[in-house]
Amino acid sequence: HNINDSEINSVHNIIDEYPINAEVIVKDGVIVDEYYKEGYDQNSVFTLQSTSKSITSALIGIAIDKGYIEGVNVPISTYFLQILESGSEYKSQITIWNLLTHTTGLDASDTANWDEWLASDNWVNYVLERPATSRPGTVFSYFTGNTHLLSAILQQATGMTALEFGRQYLFGPLDIESAECSTDPQGISDGGNGFALNIYNMEFGMVSK
DSSP states (O other): OOOOHHHHHHHHHHTTTOOOEEEEEEEETTTEEEEOTTTTTTEEEOOGGGGHHHHHHHHHHHHHHHHSOOTTTGGGGGOOOOOHTTOOHEEEEEHHHHHHOOOOOOOOOHHHHHHHHHSSSSSSHHHHHHHHOOOTTTTOOOOOOHHHHHHHHHHHHHHOOOHHHIIIIIITTTTTOOOOBBBBBTSBBBBTTTTETTGGGTTTTOOOO
């Protein structure tokens, strides 16, 4: 595949200097190199961190396609009635689309709220109880809690956790068997940060050795 061995070795040397535990290089649809640090192999499962958000957004799209969710413009108060009880005009306008695009108008961000949010007893309630300081759709603020609400919506709409729903409609059809996902204190899949796959499945099974 016209790859210089010295360049591959250079990649390995660089990886050894950084907290990177595994590497697979794909060219022309074929795995041309894979490299693992001690203690890891092709079956090791790695957290996807914020790439989990892409999986959750895909699952929302599938749920819409399957008729579990009406569409992205559905107000999230459909699933979280406490929003209506809050009396906040801005909160009542938040839609699934706003969660997907981090434009909820809530006063929350990973920079300001990450540690406090993770330490809370109820991740969903923490997000919903944040004050709304701008009209939804007008201000971007990146907050993993937004995507976690999407996971909670999936669970309400489908009766399955995001992981279970993903195994049925996304991972299963793609022959991805390694998928895992951590949960919040209430057992809701951590859709914003918790999905994990082995390094082969990160390529979604679309390559061959």
